[in-house]
Amino acid sequence: MGPVMLDVQSTSLSQEDKEIIQHPLVGGLILFTRNYQSPEQIADLNQQIRVAAKKPMLIAVDHEGGRVQRFRDGFSLIPAMGKLWKMSDANLDLAxxxxxxxxxxxxxxVQAVGIDISFAPVLDINNISDVIGDRSFHQQPQYVTELAEAFINGLHQVGMKATGKHFPGHGSVKADSHVDLPIDTRSKxxxxxxxxxxxxxxxxxQKVDALMPAHVIFPDVDSQAVGFSRYWLQDILREKLGFNGVIFSDDLSMQGAASAGGYVERAEAAQDAGCDMLLLCNNRDGCVDVLDNANISNLSISSERLKTLLKKDNNHWSSLKSNTSWQHASQYLKTYK
Structure with a gap:
């Protein structure tokens, strides 16, 4: 599987989309709200993607719940994770x-329409970051751990792998890495x-299958943003913490990634630092530039890691509501809303 994850423009594939998906460096695709009309349509789009790719393709979406839920009409509305504590009246077991x-x-x-993973859960602490806010489970690290572990257990129970983000934490810095380069000046x-x-x-x-680093600089630890830092990704994440799963870059088109240079330089720096898959979203020209000019490779170790995230089931949307796990979860959440 190639190391680039890109996006497509609309609710069906253009000829350019089909050609770019077949590029040997492309191994993944991320979906956005603009790609969605209905469950049936998004399922058809995902089938188009897999047929066009002619190879294994990891399809992902940001579907955390709350304000970060790409598909709404026809899908269950998932609460923001930061709302669960209040919904439970601060009862940890219930939360x-x-x-x-x-x-x-x-x-x-998400799986029933042909998607492999949602980039979740958020492991950031709800502190001063507006872009994180109620995407985080809690303000206390231990509660974040316990609630995120329960969330991950739910994912694993139905066959989805978990992607924790944004390593090592985006919640304690005010700037939004979508439009700025956050610098967290706290001590190591x-x-x-x-x-x-x-x-x-x-x-x-051993709960987390994949991680996504933050586009944040922690000057007391390293001068580079985490996703471009061999110290963070190799020395800390791989060696000290013993993480053996997939490392996704966060979107390299975000302003927080600009510290590494242009798109080609960002992609090269992210793979060199240790990212297995490089996200290039919402900028087709930048993506084409990377595919044509970046000195990046199909690394066998990254490919093997990425293959572990592919979904194994063949569930379909048409039979979803007869699934007893879906019925129980749907009714359970309605009880507490």
Missing amino acids: KELAKQSAILMALE AEIFQQDLVPFQQLIAK
């Missing part, structure tokens, strides 16, 4: 069950004792 059932409901619906000790805790604990429990 964990809500997290688990949210994950089951989301994963079953504070970062490791606070934001890193959920990542560290869930990696130790």
Whole structure:
């Protein structure tokens, strides 16, 4: 599987889309709201993608719940993870069950239209970041860990792999990496004792299958943004924390990635730092530039890691509502809304 994950423009494939999907460096595709009209249409689009690719293709979406849910009309509305604590009246066991059932409901619906993974859960701490906010489970690291573990257990129960983000934590810096380059000036000790805790604990429990680093610079740790830092990704994540799963770059078109240079330089720097798959979204010219000119490779170790994220089931949307796990999760969440 190639190391580039890109996007397509509309609700069906153009000829250019079909050609670019077949490029040997392309191994994944991410979907957005603009690609969606109905469950049946998105299922058909995903089938078109797999037929056009003529090779294994990892299809992903950001479908966390709350304000980050790409498909709505026809899909169950998943609550923001930060709302679960209030929904449960601060009852940890109940909040964990809500997290688990949210994950089951989301994963079953996303898989039923032909998608492999949703980029979830968010492991950031809800501190001062507006872009994170209620996407985070809680303000306390230990509660983030426990609720995220329950969510991951729900994903795994129905066959979806978990992607934790945004390593080592985006919640304690104000700037939004979509439009800015956040710089978190706290000490290394504070970062490791606070934001890193959920990542560290869930990696130790072998719960996290993939991770996405933050486009954030932590000057007391390294001068480079995390997704371009061999120190963060190799020395800390791989060696110190013992993480053996997939590392996705966050979207290389975001302003927070501009510190590495143009699109070609960003892609090269991200793979050199240790990212297995490079996300290039919402900029077709930049993506083509990378495919034509970047010195990046199909690495066998990355390809083998990526293949583990492909869904194994053949569930279809037409039979989803007869699935007992879907029925239970749907009813359970309605009870607490």
